[in-house]
Amino acid sequence: MKHRKNHRFSIKTAVLIGLVCPTVSAEINNGSFENWQQNTPSNWSTIDTGITLSQVSSPVKDGQSAASVAVKTATQGNTDLRQTVSVTGGQSYTFSTWVYHTEGNVKARLYVDGYRGYSNENQTGQWQQITYQYTASSSKNIEVGLRFYDTSGFDGSEVVYVDHFTPSDSTTTPPPPPPPTTCQQNTVQFKLVTDNYASETSWELKNKQGQTVKNGSGYANTTTYTESLCLADDTYTFIISDSYGDGICCSQGNGSYELTLNNQVLVSGGQFSNQEQKQFTLGNDGGDGGGQDPTGYYASAAGLSGFALKSQLHTIIKDHNNRGYSALWSFIDQYERDSHFEKDNTVLDRYSEKPNSADTVNFTAVGDQCGSYRVEGDCYNREHSFPKSWFGGKVEPMNSDVHHIFASDGFVNAKRNSYPFGEVGSASYTSSNGSKLGSASGINYSGTVFEPIDQFKGDVARIYFYMATRYENVVAGWQNKSSYGNDVLNGTANVVFEPWVVALLKRWHQQDPVDDVERARNQAAYEYQGNRNPYVDHPEFVEKIW
Structure with a gap:
């Protein structure tokens, strides 16, 4: 453990970045942060340690560089970035700057002879502009700049990028960079x-x-x-x-x-x-259909369609490296973390994850493994999204195939049991994120089904298409392994599923397209066991086959 990293700020720290010498007009000097000396932007100075500045070449809003402002104070005092400018009485000026939030737990407030409007801290990963129209009451020097405020979730260290204060001194902005050379590879x-x-x-x-x-x-x-x-x-x-x-x-x-x-x-x-x-x-795209194939992995499937394509995909993805059921815990520990929604490094559980709000249930990797459970939130376990009873129980390699096994709340997993996925009309149980168990409605099936939230329906559909493809050589014999499996499977090696299932999966596949969460997990599974889910890499394969 790096003990030297465990310092924390316990007092209110005032940070002021001020101009070394006053400007002679309302133009802000070095407003685009192009000129630096020893990690300090020219014409600006820091007089405290609550924030630190550094020059970055990406992201930038203007010119070739921007200021990276690392906000380090646990409670903000005067975390200010300012400059003194001269204004003329009766004249109006439009002051503005651009900020780029990284985590969303710090907001910036424009300062123009007093505190003005705030940035939207929830707008992360992109530039946003803060503007204020100012009319000088008299000829005088005023301060212009930013102050940084922590918000809920601030962990004591966050970066905000700042660029393009205006009106700026044009003499400090270098000419635009030459156009980039086109990459031919x-x-x-x-x-x-x-x-x-x-x-x-x-x-x-x-x-x-x-x-x-x-x-x-x-x-x-x-x-x-x-x-x-x-x-x-x-x-x-x-x-x-x-x-x-x-x-x-x-x-x-x-x-x-x-x-x-x-x-x-x-x-x-x-x-x-x-x-x-x-x-x-890196190789050529062999998919022939608009999906991504950066490795040439699907080259042998080029030009195929229908069940010939499916059979060739089976050849490509079969014979993966079976790591065993116990190893799934380490996969979850390493790869099944929430780095996309709350980004809090907790275990990503698709039955309790709330994509648009704070989760009610959170699990710590390893420490919260099941175990026994009595209610939702007690522990997490390994969910066979394609129930193991459908293929005969603890049969390898299906039982340990990470492409269809993900972390889930133990209690909710037990509620789901081995029921088919579907759409619920009347729910007998609803999890904290809205996943439901109940009677099917509108899908040409009359039994009990489990319905995940919309965010993960496409994931489920592509998992099922994967299972139909990866196990094409044995799937026809699964129909009579269990009653619910019989409701879903049609006893063939080509279509695999009953018509109501095909229709449902194709609709979910279209309504919830592949996202970054799914792409990252597909890559992790590939690194873990050596095969990929073709329908994540090439979503168009679904229509080509089914």
């Missing part, structure tokens, strides 16, 4: 979010011959870096290191890394010790 996007000790982090990217083609180090704390990498078709190894030995997530900040091609995750992570290595291959 693969444009891979690299994103690195550093933890509280970024100086310990370094990375390199090696090709198949072991040559280093890209690398990076010397980063600022709690900062997001993005870079476009132009890479030729090849097999690459991404190596990330932490000199202290505790990775970049999650005990000392929520660091992470990700490489993507056309929004398809190639490798990602953040939880490791001294070093982590992950491999990916």
Whole structure:
């Protein structure tokens, strides 16, 4: 444990960034933060330690750089970024600036001769403008800038990017950068979010011959870096290191890394010790249909459709590395964390997760494993979304196939039992996030069904299409293994499901498209057991087959 990282601010800290010398007009000097000296923007100065500034090249709103403002105070006093300008009595001025929130637990307030409007702290991952129209009552010097306020959820350290204060001194803004050179190969996007000790982090990217083609180090704390990498078709190894030995997530900040091609995750992570290595291959798209295939994984399926496509996909994804049922706990610990909704690193449970509000139920990885349970929230276990009784019980590799097994509340999992998924008319039970058990309605099935919330219906549909494909060689024999399995399966190896099930799954697949949560989990499953879900990578395959 890095004891040196465990300091906390216990007093109200005043932070003032002021102009070294007053300007002679209402124009703000170095308003776009292009000029820096020793990690300090020219014409600005910090006089306290509650916030720290650093220059970043991404994200930027104007020019080639912006200011990264790391807010460190546990309670804000005068966490101000200001500059003194001269105004003329009777004249009106439009002052504005752009801010970029990363976590959403700090808000910025515009200061123009007094405190004015706030930013929207919930608008994260994008630039937003704060503007105020000011009329000078007399000719005088006034202060213009920002103050930062913590909100609920502030953990004592958060980055806000600031750029393009106006009206600015045009002499401090350099000419625009030359247009980027077009990449004629693969444009891979690299994103690195550093933890509280970024100086310990370094990375390199090696090709198949072991040559280093890209690398990076010397980063600022709690900062997001993005870079476009132009890479030729090849097999690459991404190596990330932490000199202290505790990775970049999650005990000392929520660091992470990700490489993507056309929004398809190639490798990602953040939880490791001294070093982590992950491999990916860049090749041609063999899917012939608009989905993403950055690795050439589906090349042999190019041009196929119908059940011929399904059979070829079976050939591609069969024979995965079965890790066993016990190993699923470690998969959940490493990959089934909430890094998309509350981003609080708790276990992501699809039966209690509330995508648009605070969760009622939260589980700590490992510590809250089931165990016995009496009510929702007692513990989490391993849910076979495709019930194991349907394929005959603890039969491998189905029993341990991570593509259809995810973390879920033990109590709610027991309520779901082995009932089919469907749409509920009259609910006999409803979980904290709105998942329901009850009588089916409007789906041409009259039994009891379990209905997940809309956010995860497409995930379920694509899991079922995966099961129909991965186990094409044995699925026809599952129909009579259980009564509920008989209601869902039709005893064939091609269509696999009863008509009401096919119609329901296709509708859910369309209504809830593939999202980042599902893409990340598909990549994690691939790294874990060596095969992918084709319907996450290529959603269009569903219509081509069914």
